[in-house]
Amino acid sequence: xxxxxxxxLSGAAALLGDESFRGVELAVKLRNKNGGVAGGKQVELxxxxxxxxxxxxxxxxxxxxxxxxxxxxxxxxxxxxxxATEVTERNGVLFWEMGAISDPITERGYKYVFRTNPAASDxxxxxxxxxxxxxxxxxxxxxxxxxxGIVHEDSLYGTTVADFIRKMTNEEKMQLVTAQPYNMKSxxxxxxxxxxxxxKPDVLIAVSYLNDAILFWRQAKELGLDVPVFIGTGxxxxxxxxxxxxxKDANGIIDVDFPQYEINKTYTPGLDQFVKLYKETxxxxxxxxxxxxxxxxxxxxxxxxxxxxGIDPDKIKKVALDYKLEPGKSATxxxxxxxxxxxxxxxxxxxVHQWIDGKLVTVxxxxxxxxxxxxxxxxxxxx
Amino acid sequence: MAQLMQVIISGIxxxxxxxxxxxxxxxxxxxxxxxxxxxxxxxxxxxxxxxxFFATWGLDxxxxxxxxxxxxxxxxxxxxxxxxxxxxxxxxxVKIFATLGLSIMxxxxxxxxxxxxxxxxxxAYQTSVIRxxxxxxxxxxxxxxxxxILIAVCLFLFLKKTFIGKAIRAVAMxxxxxxxxxxxxxxxxxxxxxxxSALVGLAGSLLMPIYYVFPTVGTLFVLTTFVVVVLGGMGxxxxxxxxxxxxxxxxxxxxxxxSPGLKEAVYFVIFILVLLFRPSGLFSLGKGSEEVGLx
Numbered sequence: 001x002x003x004x005x006x007x008x009l010s011g012a013a014a015l016l017g018d019e020s021f022r023g024v025e026l027a028v029k030l031r032n033k034n035g036g037v038a039g040g041k042q043v044e045l046x047x048x049x050x051x052x053x054x055x056x057x058x059x060x061x062x063x064x065x066x067x068x069x070x071x072x073x074x075x076x077x078x079x080x081x082x083x084a085t086e087v088t089e090r091n092g093v094l095f096w097e098m099g100a101i102s103d104p105i106t107e108r109g110y111k112y113v114f115r116t117n118p119a120a121s122d123x124x125x126x127x128x129x130x131x132x133x134x135x136x137x138x139x140x141x142x143x144x145x146x147x148x149g150i151v152h153e154d155s156l157y158g159t160t161v162a163d164f165i166r167k168m169t170n171e172e173k174m175q176l177v178t179a180q181p182y183n184m185k186s187x188x189x190x191x192x193x194x195x196x197x198x199x200k201p202d203v204l205i206a207v208s209y210l211n212d213a214i215l216f217w218r219q220a221k222e223l224g225l226d227v228p229v230f231i232g233t234g235x236x237x238x239x240x241x242x243x244x245x246x247x248k249d250a251n252g253i254i255d256v257d258f259p260q261y262e263i264n265k266t267y268t269p270g271l272d273q274f275v276k277l278y279k280e281t282x283x284x285x286x287x288x289x290x291x292x293x294x295x296x297x298x299x300x301x302x303x304x305x306x307x308x309x310g311i312d313p314d315k316i317k318k319v320a321l322d323y324k325l326e327p328g329k330s331a332t333x334x335x336x337x338x339x340x341x342x343x344x345x346x347x348x349x350x351x352v353h354q355w356i357d358g359k360l361v362t363v364x365x366x367x368x369x370x371x372x373x374x375x376x377x378x379x380x381x382x383x
Numbered sequence: 384m385a386q387l388m389q390v391i392i393s394g395i396x397x398x399x400x401x402x403x404x405x406x407x408x409x410x411x412x413x414x415x416x417x418x419x420x421x422x423x424x425x426x427x428x429x430x431x432x433x434x435x436f437f438a439t440w441g442l443d444x445x446x447x448x449x450x451x452x453x454x455x456x457x458x459x460x461x462x463x464x465x466x467x468x469x470x471x472x473x474x475x476x477v478k479i480f481a482t483l484g485l486s487i488m489x490x491x492x493x494x495x496x497x498x499x500x501x502x503x504x505x506x507a508y509q510t511s512v513i514r515x516x517x518x519x520x521x522x523x524x525x526x527x528x529x530x531x532i533l534i535a536v537c538l539f540l541f542l543k544k545t546f547i548g549k550a551i552r553a554v555a556m557x558x559x560x561x562x563x564x565x566x567x568x569x570x571x572x573x574x575x576x577x578x579x580s581a582l583v584g585l586a587g588s589l590l591m592p593i594y595y596v597f598p599t600v601g602t603l604f605v606l607t608t609f610v611v612v613v614l615g616g617m618g619x620x621x622x623x624x625x626x627x628x629x630x631x632x633x634x635x636x637x638x639x640x641x642s643p644g645l646k647e648a649v650y651f652v653i654f655i656l657v658l659l660f661r662p663s664g665l666f667s668l669g670k671g672s673e674e675v676g677l678x
Contacts, residue, residue, distance in 0.1 A: 190393035194393070
């Protein structure tokens with residue numbers, strides 16, 4: 001049984017592309033060791049490198065026409081996912097997405113695209129929901145009184161999330177007091193920090209890559225910007241390099257992202273086994289949550305193949321729509337319930353984490369949480 | 384009011400960093416008349432050297448600065464002697480592509496050795512500030528600014544008073560006449576390129592506590608640096624210094640009063656206006672910047 005695996009394994013996205021592929025590799029390895037699928041058949045991955053959109057189309061074409069594959073999984077990057085799915089859809093081949101977060105991937109009415117991971121709008125949704133349910137009561141305010149600010153880098157990633165936040169605060173009648181876009185290549189963010197300082201938000205949401213995340217927080221300290229709650233949106237705020245660069249100052253930062261490893265293990269069955277296998281195979285700790293998300297997504301796909309007994313796209317689609325898993329039963333804790341029109345998993349949710357004592361610890365939802373978030377953050381003068 | 388003061392001070396401090404990097408470039412651009420596209424990579428290399436001293440021997444970037452400056456001086460001389468000198472008489476395109484090639488080579492070299500991770504140093508004073516009422520002044524940035532002033536003054540005196548300095552100015556103004564007067568032009572080029580690189584080395588050392596280094600860090604600064612040099616005027620050290628401060632200020636003010644996303648746009652508008660109305664820059668010596676390396 002051959003399945004195509006399409007990831008960026010060279011170029012700028014290579015590190016996390018490779019990390020994503022490792023999750024797939026481990027899921028397949030484990031399944032093959034435990035007797036394979038569909039009555040003892042072994043699964044073989046056809047690994048291919050798609051560093052950019054053009055390569056993604058070419059590689060998808062090659063897998064379909066030359067290798068005769070009918071099922072391809074991937075892809076970590078939204079740009080790559082968009083390009084590859086155009087080719088697979090045209091050829092009636094199933095594309096199984098487990099990492100790209102751009103919403104429109106599952107909004108184009110494609111028949112053969114499924115996605116197990118949450119979309120960008122889910123990140124904003126979780127942030128708003130968390131502010132309503134947890135942050136507002138902690139601050140002793142009603143949700144409509146909480147002053148929300150947002151700082152975001154101005155490429156696609158930052159503007160997409162910021163637009164969702166704008167839309168949702170509007171719908172919820174919440175207050176968005178400032179929105180500060182900036183160029184991720186800025187070498188000075190003092191003007192952003194000062195604008196936020198003037199707006200006096202209770203909660204500051206940030207959408208940043210790594211270097212701007214570090215720079216912003218350092219300058220926030222220098223210029224004495226105290227925000228009671230600071231919520232990052234994956235990206236730079238998840239990376240261990242952030243912690244290395246900021247040291248103790250990283251503590252207290254909240255971050256909404258894919259499931260990580262400091263999580264309630266009863267809610268994520270199979271996580272421990274995954275980490276153990278990861279260390280045995282690659283001789284290091286998992287480098288991010290991407291491998292875990294792909295491990296979970298691949299497991300769901302292998303279950304479906306096992307049920308169907310083959311990889312016919314129409315049959316897999318039919319079984320996928322009937323497949324239900326409640327939250328707290330997979331390695332990420334995600335449930336499974338595919339939207340029949342979009343193919344988007346409605347139960348794949350980002351979680352809320354907080355940097356506590358140098359570790360990124362899950363604090364919400366309750367089922368997945370290891371402990372409660374420590375809110376509000378201490379002022380710089382009290383640190 | 385406090386807000387405005389804070390914006391102005393932050394802007395001036397960032398300007399100091401721009402000024403530091405620009406003064407080195409200005410020497411090279413103004414004297415050797417070559418557009419060094421690899422200038423940002425010189426900065427990147429000096430930051431890495433500074434980081435290595437810290438990571439290996441725990442040496443504070445301010446202490447290792449002297450060694451970095453010396454190493455960069457040697458490196459600059461080597462580049463001038465081995466790469467630039469043979470192509471001095473060729474067309475502009477050759478010079479531009481040669482330094483561009485060097486830039487790409489250095490970036491990939493760094494990527495190969497240190498991979499794409501961000502490296503930082505940890506010092507006690509890293510995020511320490513001096514507070515004047517409401518206004519905060521970052522200590523490492525203030526130090527960088529003070530050094531920038533000091534360097535500008537020293538360079539001014541060096542160019543004004545010493546024989547080599549006068550020779551450098553002569554070459555910058557009129558290459559052929561200088562050579563007729565018995566100035567060894569090639570040697571002057573070597574010295575100018577060396578000093579220019581050494582200044583970038585100093586800038587890198589002072590940046591390390593404030594910033595972090597990765598293979599393409601130079602690209603974040605290099606464009607601004609070119610703008611500063613053209614704005615200030617070729618070959619003028621005070622021009623580069625004031626140009627740097629000016630750009631830093633414009634960035635900060637535009638970021639607060641217009642939008643952080645537009646701050647780069649604002650200073651590029653100013654840049655275009657300067658090119659239109661004063662193509663030789665605000666404090667230029669000798670020929671205008673509009674023809675650097677192109678004639």
